[in-house]
Amino acid sequence: MRLPQLIDSSLEIVEGVAVLTLRRDDVRNALTGTALVEDVIAAVDWANRSPQVSVLVLTGEGAAFSSGGNVKDMQERSGMFAGDVLAIQDNYRRGIQRLPLALHEAEVPIIAAVNGPAIGAGMDLACMCDLRLGSCRALFGETFVNLGIVSGDGGAWFLQRLIGYQKAAELCLTGRTVDAAEALTLGLLLEVTEPEDLLRRALELAARIAAKPRPAVRLTKRLLKLAQHQELADFLKICACFQSMAHHSQEHLEAVTAFLEGQAKRRAAP
Numbered sequence: 001m002r003l004p005q006l007i008d009s010s011l012e013i014v015e016g017v018a019v020l021t022l023r024r025d026d027v028r029n030a031l032t033g034t035a036l037v038e039d040v041i042a043a044v045d046w047a048n049r050s051p052q053v054s055v056l057v058l059t060g061e062g063a064a065f066s067s068g069g070n071v072k073d074m075q076e077r078s079g080m081f082a083g084d085v086l087a088i089q090d091n092y093r094r095g096i097q098r099l100p101l102a103l104h105e106a107e108v109p110i111i112a113a114v115n116g117p118a119i120g121a122g123m124d125l126a127c128m129c130d131l132r133l134g135s136c137r138a139l140f141g142e143t144f145v146n147l148g149i150v151s152g153d154g155g156a157w158f159l160q161r162l163i164g165y166q167k168a169a170e171l172c173l174t175g176r177t178v179d180a181a182e183a184l185t186l187g188l189l190l191e192v193t194e195p196e197d198l199l200r201r202a203l204e205l206a207a208r209i210a211a212k213p214r215p216a217v218r219l220t221k222r223l224l225k226l227a228q229h230q231e232l233a234d235f236l237k238i239c240a241c242f243q244s245m246a247h248h249s250q251e252h253l254e255a256v257t258a259f260l261e262g263q264a265k266r267r268a269a270p
Helices: 036-049 071-076 085-094 098-104 121-128 155-163 165-174 180-186 195-210 214-226 232-247 250-268
Strands: 009-014 017-022 055-060 110-114 117-119 131-135 139-141 177-179 191-193
Touching (some): 009 036, 017 195, 036 055, 036 098, 055 195, 098 121, 110 121, 110 195, 121 155, 131 195, 180 191, 191 195, 214 250
Parallel strands (some): 017 055, 055 110, 110 131, 131 191
Antiparallel strands (some): 009 017
16 A cells, blocks of 8 residues: 655564654754644554555654644744634644544554653644653643643643643643653653664564564554543443454464464474
8 A cells, every 4th residue: 555645754564564754853843834734643543554564653753753732833823823712622623633533543553762852732643652762861831821821732641641630630730750760660661772772662562563463463452542541241242242252263273273383393392
């Protein structure tokens, strides 16, 4: 399947792992005033429709992962911040709010390789991903309150599901930033690496996932999302449905055959 045409990002795929790199270092990969939101949405939609893709890795080029909203545009009330109250509301709904909806509905696991500061909507973008690895230069800040605004892209919804209500409330209400070490302690990050090792480690994790049967990976990702809001009885019905689908997949039969052949070889070994 052909790669989507992106404006401010690049996308490449190697052995089932797609890597999306935000390439607007000139504005620290700001999500407003650029085409980055459209690029991420297009890449996720492409990954959903590409059976050869098992994992999507998201990272930034340059000093920052993403600085979030463009503060100069806020000051000038231009771009998505232009217009009256109703106009700005519609700008959010038809603009950046499409991002959390797209990532929440992504059918493949998404790994954020946070190379530098992830501030405001940039932090929210990282939180929308399934797994997060960070460089020791990573910095996280739910800093909306510092500018007299709120998280308009759903950050408060994602953050408390990652680190719990109380810590999320503290970060949202104080607007303070946390470094990579604290982010690891809070559970925001799975691992902290040296800057030069970040993408390699993210790709290693992605490769471990991509090595598994792809239909099972996608179904497992869907189950993890459904489990966040379904009652157990309803969730178990979905599990039974997905499991029956998995049992009839060719990948399941191949995996079972490989497992049994491996057992036989180990028993036969002297």
